[in-house]
Amino acid sequence: MQRAPSDGASGGGRHVASPPPSPPPPPQRRTHKAADRNRKAATEPDLDELARRLVGPLSRLLRTELRLDRERVGRLRDPRR
DSSP states (O other): OOOOOOOSTTOOOOOOOOOOOOOOOOOOOOOOHHHHHHHHHHHHHHHHHHHHHHHHHHHHHHHHHHHHHHHHHTOOSOTTO
């Protein structure tokens, strides 16, 4: 069965289509090249200072570990010295 088109007076409730929503704006590409260069320039000296500060403690730990290994194998003296 087919229904006869209603004229709107009988309360058929014709639906008027609204226009589709506009698409969201495209994402903006931000260039942070200058900020990245500044950040890298600021961190390089910090890394150098960090390396200098860690050399002493790490070398002491390494020497201690090597000495303990020599004690385990029974060679208390370092033949290179």
